Amino acid sequence: MSTRPAPDVRGPGRPYWRSGADGVLRLPRCTACQRLFWYPRTHCPHCGSDVLEWLATAGRGHVYTFTVVRQSPEPFFAARVPYVVAMIELIEGPRLMANIVDCNAASVHIGMPVSVLFDDLGDDVHVPLFRPATGATS
Numbered sequence: 001m002s003t004r005p006a007p008d009v010r011g012p013g014r015p016y017w018r019s020g021a022d023g024v025l026r027l028p029r030c031t032a033c034q035r036l037f038w039y040p041r042t043h044c045p046h047c048g049s050d051v052l053e054w055l056a057t058a059g060r061g062h063v064y065t066f067t068v069v070r071q072s073p074e075p076f077f078a079a080r081v082p083y084v085v086a087m088i089e090l091i092e093g094p095r096l097m098a099n100i101v102d103c104n105a106a107s108v109h110i111g112m113p114v115s116v117l118f119d120d121l122g123d124d125v126h127v128p129l130f131r132p133a134t135g136a137t138s
Contacts, residue, residue, distance in 0.1 A: 001052055004076050013040035014053045020118030022124025029055040038094040043115055059116035060133060061090040067103045084108050088130055102131035 007015045012028075030034045030044035031051045033050035045052050066086035074076045084100040086108065100108050101117070114130035121127060 002092050004119055004121060004127065005074060006123075006125055007127065009062075009125055011040070012042050016040055017125045017127070019054065020116075021124065022121070023059075023118065024056045024062060025055040025058050025059045025090075025128055026118045027090075027092070028052050029092065036092050036094050057090055057092050061111045061114060062086045062104060063100070063110055063114060064089040064095055065110060066100065066108055068108075082130075086130065088114060096128075099129050101129045107132075116122075 002007040007017060008046055015028075027036050028040050029052065030047060030049050031053055032046060032049035033047040035044065035046045036055060036057075037045050042052075044052065066084050068082045068084055069077070070082045072081060077083065077125055082105045084105050084119060085097060086098055086100050087095050089095045098116075100114065114132040115133040116128050118126040118128055
């Protein structure tokens with residue numbers, strides 16, 4: 001069986017890929033304006049400050065939009081079609097893309113509450129995935 005392709009973990013996003021080691025999704029937050037943002041960068045996209053920190057999130061949100069992938073040239077993903085790629089809106093506000101797992105692709109819908117889990121790829125790389133949240137509100 002093939003393994004999940006590893007993300008590029010260089011640059012300002014490195015803490016993001018490490019954050020799943022303890023099961024907690026972390027995002028960058030500007031200490032000047034206190035706003036969370038996604039994707040990681042060296043300066044706040046809202047106020048331009050370069051004083052940033054990584055804040056633990058609740059790891060919950062809802063499906064903002066999604067697509068079902070039915071063909072993939074990448075062996076890891078080809079073995080898993082159909083699979084869902086979704087834009088997740090976290091309860092803290094930022095949106096990020098991730099796979100939805102642990103459910104039938106046909107059951108995914110906009111507004112569906114989800115919670116994070118991580119695929120540990122080794123080398124301190126943890127890919128965030130989302131699954132349906134039972135009994136949660138987003």
